[in-house]
Amino acid sequence: MDDTRKDPWFVKWLLMASALTVFLAYSTWTVFQGKGYIAGPYRSPFYPFDFTVGNLSPAFFVFWMPVLFRLTCYYWRKTYYRSYLLDPAACAVPELKRNYTGETLFPFILQNFHRYFVVLALILLTFHWKETFASFFYQGSFGVGVGNVILLCDSVFLTIYVLSCHALRNFLGGNINKFSCSHCGQARYQAWNIISILNERHGLWAWISLVSIIIADMYVRLLARGVIVDLNTWKKF
Numbered sequence: 001m002d003d004t005r006k007d008p009w010f011v012k013w014l015l016m017a018s019a020l021t022v023f024l025a026y027s028t029w030t031v032f033q034g035k036g037y038i039a040g041p042y043r044s045p046f047y048p049f050d051f052t053v054g055n056l057s058p059a060f061f062v063f064w065m066p067v068l069f070r071l072t073c074y075y076w077r078k079t080y081y082r083s084y085l086l087d088p089a090a091c092a093v094p095e096l097k098r099n100y101t102g103e104t105l106f107p108f109i110l111q112n113f114h115r116y117f118v119v120l121a122l123i124l125l126t127f128h129w130k131e132t133f134a135s136f137f138y139q140g141s142f143g144v145g146v147g148n149v150i151l152l153c154d155s156v157f158l159t160i161y162v163l164s165c166h167a168l169r170n171f172l173g174g175n176i177n178k179f180s181c182s183h184c185g186q187a188r189y190q191a192w193n194i195i196s197i198l199n200e201r202h203g204l205w206a207w208i209s210l211v212s213i214i215i216a217d218m219y220v221r222l223l224a225r226g227v228i229v230d231l232n233t234w235k236k237f
């Protein structure tokens, strides 16, 4: 193996590490904000529940679900193993340590729980959609605004990201020799086919859904602070 790569292989991972750091810093900040996450019919996607205790924000009670889901995602693992841990830094680049044990020992063996965290993500997704649909109704009347479009896009991107999950794909199509001989074979085959198409760009959906949730949260916060105004058919806020 050629371990003397001359190309700037580190640029990609430097950019990814920077973007990931910005996202982590922003989401940590927003999770601890107790207000400013609702504007008119819009609600920040970081706060899918209206549940709070004391001064703790609603996001505080659910943030661990997407964190565990993304942290153990195959794509994000690759990203932070390379950009944060440099383990491995890139193809054909020598590793810092040689005793590679993969994900067979603690703590990395816990990454295997991703197959269960995808269930949490699916549950959370239903609340996302509930809030997205609810945002079309304000003070009893139906309307459409820029905020609806932003929240809708965010829910769509998040859904594609979750549905393109490798573990979900394996759940539907793994461990069977013939779809035609398995329980609900036809339905599983069709679902597996759709997920396989989405799965080809799983990394892309991971990034798009990350950016879209930040844009949606920022939009609601800026609206709530009166920094921007929302173009909508209600003309009330």
Ligand code: FES
Binding pocket: 069, 072, 073, 074, 075, 076, 114, 118, 161, 162, 164, 165, 166, 167, 168, 202
């Ligand atoms: S592998 Fe990325 S979300 Fe499951």
